[in-house]
Amino acid sequence: MRNEGLSYRQAAALFDIRNVNIVARWEPNYDQGGLEALSPLASLRRKKMTKHQTTESPKSSKGAASRTRDELIKELDNPAWRMPI
Structure with missing residues (x-):
């Protein structure tokens, strides 16, 4: 393309590249x-x-495995988690 001074369109046409x-x-x-x-x-x-850098709130720093069922249910009942209808 550079040696022949072709444009992108001309190079695409020469090599039958459709896009x-x-x-x-x-x-x-x-x-x-x-x-x-x-x-x-x-x-x-x-x-x-690459690893995503996550910022954990102090509330969520405890692992889910170490939290009780009641703690998890209480967190889900939090209005901040609910989506507006």
């Missing part, structure tokens, strides 16, 4: 990782699993 936006998405991937970044498995390898 021009895909060519536009490939360009930054190629710039960052070269030809290997365009392989089908590259997107799976590139993504890293």
Whole structure:
């Protein structure tokens, strides 16, 4: 595309790619990782699993297993948990 000075639309037409936006998405991937970044498995390898940072309220810091049935029911009866109808 760059060597021939083609637009995304022209490159897509040349290689029979129906969605021009895909060519536009490939360009930054190629710039960052070269030809290997365009392989089908590259997107799976590139993504890293991250842990969600959760903020627990002091009330919920106790594990559910250590709480009694009555404590759990009382928490569910709390109006803050109910969705408006």
